[in-house]
Amino acid sequence: MKFAERGIVNRDLVNILHNNVRESGQVVGDVYSLAACNEIGHRRLMDMMDEFRLSDLEGLAAFVFARSREATLAAIAALPRGRCENVMRVDGYGAPIDIAVALDVAEDHIAIDLAGTSGPSPKGINCPIIYSAAYACYAVKCAIAPEIPNNHASLAPFRVSAPGDCILNAQRPAPVSVRHVLGHLVPDAVLGALLRMLPGRIPAEGSGALWNLHVSVRPQGGVAAARPGARSAEVLLFNSGGMGARPQRDGPSTTAFPSGVQSMSIEATEHVGPVIFWRKELRDGSGGLGRQRGGLGQVVEISASAGHEFHFNAMFDRVAHPPRGREGGADGAAGAVRLDDGTVLAAKGRQHVPPERRLVLELPGGGGYGPVAERSAEAREEDRHYGY
Incomplete structure (x- = not known):
């Protein structure tokens, strides 16, 4: 039985969404998935309360809040x-x-x-x-x-x-x-x-903001001129650069911080809209050098499928000001936005990618930590595999 039929998702809401948003299938699917999460969470909460014979959560909540505040105050006092x-x-x-x-x-x-x-x-x-x-x-x-x-x-x-x-x-x-x-x-x-208050505990700067890529794909020449099978689509991608190096370990590569968002697989994304991924790979040499190396960014190369073209909304940073290293570590590589023929594009704003061209995103790498002279021989050998 569908969620709308069971009253978990309001039918009127579903009808409003179906008739008033551009990608109604995706949006309604999101609503159903959220409803499913809420229902499962409710079931498990009820099971837990039955197991421990709890009639309410007030006492448990008060305990958790009191202990949380006490522990935070102890950390501040230190x-x-x-x-x-x-x-x-x-x-x-x-x-x-x-x-x-x-x-x-x-x-x-x-x-x-x-x-x-x-x-x-x-x-x-x-x-x-x-x-x-x-x-x-x-x-x-x-x-x-x-x-x-x-x-x-x-x-x-x-x-x-x-x-x-x-x-x-x-x-x-x-x-x-x-x-x-x-x-x-x-x-x-x-x-x-x-950093100065907590030496040895603070990582170098990382890429930070997600490189969200909103792609609007349309049939080449407009809908009226589209050949059979052509379609329009809105595709949103989440891409992450490298995190900064930590005092005792290299920075994680292509890892979202402070966000915890992950992107869909490229196969799933290609299924959503008429787009082709030509590359999605680690960006060699992008992490800042140091005793600990910054995490690597990534390279994403994408085009519209045959018979299509697209605009994209760029929402990128760390292109003019790359992530800085700490305590003598080098800065990470700056990001770049361009076409495959070398044409440089803006890091923010709506832009067009011609049908014959591919969009290339080079995401920033994280900053390094500590003097590079202190990097171990084993780590230097590993670096050679990543373009250093």
């Missing part, structure tokens, strides 16, 4: 008191943006001040303060209390502030549609501020 600061420059949209962070560590809280960050943008990369605060707190928690459950009690001791004319505290009517492009870079800026 830090040295004082202020640490960092400024990280990224590409922005049309002009570079500085993300400024000052952390003040007190006995029972950490204040995170974003004053000094660049002003708002006319483009949609502005971030509401709740979004900026979430990623700023996430960075601090990863550094000082990674094992503590993530809930309101464990986050309460982190206090985030930003001036109203700051791109990380967007005010109405500032556009915020692609806020992740800047918001996903906030953790590296915060971690950079913590």
Whole structure:
């Protein structure tokens, strides 16, 4: 029986979606999958409560919140008191943006001040303060209390502030549609501020924001001139560059941080729309050198299928300002956006790829950590396999 027939998904909602969105099959499928997740979660919760003879969750919740807050406060108390600061420059949209962070560590809280960050943008990369605060707190928690459950009690001791004319505290009517492009870079800026306070625990900068690629594929010459079998499609891809090197280990390659998003397989993506992947491979030599090497980015080469062409919306960063190394490590390789004939394209905005050309994305590599002279002979031998 379908979810709509069982009342789990409202039939009117399904009809509205089917008749008012461009890719109704995908959107309705998303709604059904979310409904299925919620139903399974509900079943398992009820089974757990039956197993332990719980009539409600109030007592359990209170225990978890109390222990989470106590553990977070203990982690803060173990830090040295004082202020640490960092400024990280990224590409922005049309002009570079500085993300400024000052952390003040007190006995029972950490204040995170974003004053000094660049002003708002006319483009949609502005971030509401709740979004900026979430990623700023996430960075601090990863550094000082990674094992503590993530809930309101464990986050309460982190206090985030930003001036109203700051791109990380967007005010109405500032556009915020692609806020992740800047918001996903906030953790590296915060971690950079913590570097001197927590030596030997903070990784180098990584690629940060996902390289989301929104492709609009159309029949060549328009629908009216399309040959049999031609079709239109909207395809969204999630691609990740390299993470920064860690003090004791190389950075993970093509790994999303701070996002946890993974992309579909290229086979599944090619099934969704008339696109062809010619390459999706590690980008040799893209990780910054150092005692520990930064994670590698990747190269993605894509074209429309025969009889089609496409536009794409670029939402990329770390092209003009690559991820920086730490403690003597080299910067990671900058990203690049181009056609297969070498034509350089913009890192942001809607652009056209001619039918005879392929789009090539070269994603950034993570920064290195520590002096390269301290890199082990075994690691140097491995590096040779990756183009160093």
